[in-house]
């Protein structure tokens with residue numbers, strides 16, 4: 001249940017009870033997979049990023065394939081229009097919920113270069129959009145940097161859009177916070193840390209390995 005619904009259940013219990021009862025009892029004949037695929041169509045149509053992030057992974061968990069999830073996103077097109085569909089595709093790709101396009105060319109060493117090390121700010125986060133996925137680069141010293149996947153380990157939101165606290169980044173979706181010097185989760189305690197992407201500095205350039 002979202003934080004907002006939890007809040008409503010506490011502050012307006014009479015109203016929230018009916019609302020939650022409706023959610024619980026209104027759908028009787030559809031199986032979970034179909035229900036969650038239809039939820040994707042409605043979330044894309046309404047244009048709610050939070051709703052998509054909350055419900056789309058449930059479709060995969062309920063047995064939907066990535067192709068079926070893409071179909072659901074595209075089915076929203078007549079009502080949602082192109083922009084909402086494209087926004088949803090960006091979010092779904094970030095969350096690894098859509099099929100990869102076929103015949104991606106093998107990466108060359110140029111493809112693996114993230115840029116000159118000195119172009120990244122020292123001891124500050126730097127978000128980077130890459131074909132492999134969004135990344136966060138944290139330059140720890142003049143001659144060293146750590147590269148992280150920008151996918152929030154909680155629910156895969158893009159941490160490049162998170163709040164930059166200098167040595168840490170806070171996810172804007174549910175406020176998990178990560179230490180950028182180590183990748184460890186600071187809040188909540190015991191949460192999963194950031195995925196480190198192997199990299200190397202060569203001739204002043206930062207490369208993926």
Ligand code: FES
Nearest residue numbers: 152154155171174
């Ligand atoms: S997606 Fe939930 S904290 Fe980031």
